[in-house]
Amino acid sequence: MRLPPSILNAEAEPSQRCLPAAQTGHSARTATKTATLPDLVGKGLQTAQDEAQRAGFFVLTSHDALGRERLQALDRNWKVCSQTPGPGAGLDTKTAVDFGAVKLEETCPATDAPAPKPAGDVMPNFVGQGMKAVRSALPANASITVKDAAQSRMVLQESNWKVCTQDPKAGTALTGQPLTFTVAKTEESCP
Numbered sequence: 001m002r003l004p005p006s007i008l009n010a011e012a013e014p015s016q017r018c019l020p021a022a023q024t025g026h027s028a029r030t031a032t033k034t035a036t037l038p039d040l041v042g043k044g045l046q047t048a049q050d051e052a053q054r055a056g057f058f059v060l061t062s063h064d065a066l067g068r069e070r071l072q073a074l075d076r077n078w079k080v081c082s083q084t085p086g087p088g089a090g091l092d093t094k095t096a097v098d099f100g101a102v103k104l105e106e107t108c109p110a111t112d113a114p115a116p117k118p119a120g121d122v123m124p125n126f127v128g129q130g131m132k133a134v135r136s137a138l139p140a141n142a143s144i145t146v147k148d149a150a151q152s153r154m155v156l157q158e159s160n161w162k163v164c165t166q167d168p169k170a171g172t173a174l175t176g177q178p179l180t181f182t183v184a185k186t187e188e189s190c191p
Contacts, residue, residue, distance in 0.1 A: 032092050039087035045101050046075035048083070056093040065100035067113030068130030068186070070159040072101055081108035123179075125170035131158040131183050142179055149182035150191045158183075164190035 035056035040048035049060050064070045065081040072078045082100035085091065100112045116129050116137035126134045131146060135158060138144065146155045149164040161183040168177065184190045 032094075034090045035093050036089040037083075037085065037087050037091050037095075037097065040080050040083050040099065043080050044076060044104075045072060045078035045080055045099060048080045048099055049075060052097050057091075057095065057097050059094060059096040060099070061096060062099040062101050063112075064159075065102050065109055065112045066106070066130070067115045067133055068159050069115060069133040069136055070103075070130075077104055078102065079104055079108070082112055119174060121174055123166070123168050123170055123172045123174055126163045126166050126181070127170075129163055130186070131155070131161040131163055131181065133159075134163055134181065138179065139174075143177075145178065145180045147180070147182050149184050150188070155183060160186055162186050162190075 033056065037057060038051055038055055040051060043051070045062060049062075052058075052060055062072045062075075062078070064072070078101040080099045080101055084098045084100075085095060102108055115133045116124060116126060118137050119139065124137070126137075135144060146158065146161070148155060155161055162185075163181050164184050165182045167180040168174075182190075
C-alpha cells in the first residue's frame with residue numbers, strides 16, 4: 001500500500017518535504033536584500049532618483065530643503081542638497097531614502113530649514129518663513145488674509161511668498177481671531 005504524499009512528507013525530515021510552506025505549517029523566511037546606496041548629493045533630483053532605483057532602492061521621497069513646503073512636481077527642476085540615509089553599503093533595500101532638494105537656481109542651505117512648528121495657543125513668529133508652510137502650521141479652521149506687502153499683486157501660489165509682517169504679533173494668544181499676513185516674493189526684500 002502506498003501512502004499519500006502528505007503523510008510521507010509529514011514524516012520526512014523538513015529538508016525533504018515537498019509541500020509548500022503554507023501546507024507544512026512552516027513559514028517561509030524572507031531574506032533581507034541589501035545594497036550600496038550611492039552619494040547622490042549635488043545631482044539633479046530626477047537623476048538621483050534614477051540612480052537610487054538602479055542601486056535597488058525604490059522607497060523614495062523628497063522635501064523642500066528650504067522649509068517652504070513646495071512640491072517637487074517637476075523633478076528635473078530640482079537638485080539634491082541632502083539625503084537620508086547617507087551613502088553606504090549593506091543598507092536594506094526597503095529603507096526609505098529621502099532627498100532634501102531646492103530648485104536648480106537656488107543655493108542649498110547648510111542644513112535643511114525646518115518647517116514652522118504647528119501653532120499652539122500662542123502666535124509664533126512667522127516673519128521670514130514661507131507662507132505655504134506658515135498656513136500649514138496654523139489650525140485648519142483659521143481665518144487667514146494674505147496681502148502683497150509692496151504691490152497689489154494676487155498671492156496665488158503661497159510657496160513662492162515669504163511673510164513680512166503678521167497680525168497678531170508673535171506671542172499673542174490665539175483665540176480664533178482672524179490672522180493677517182503681508183508677504184513678498186521669496187527673492188524680494190520686504191518693504
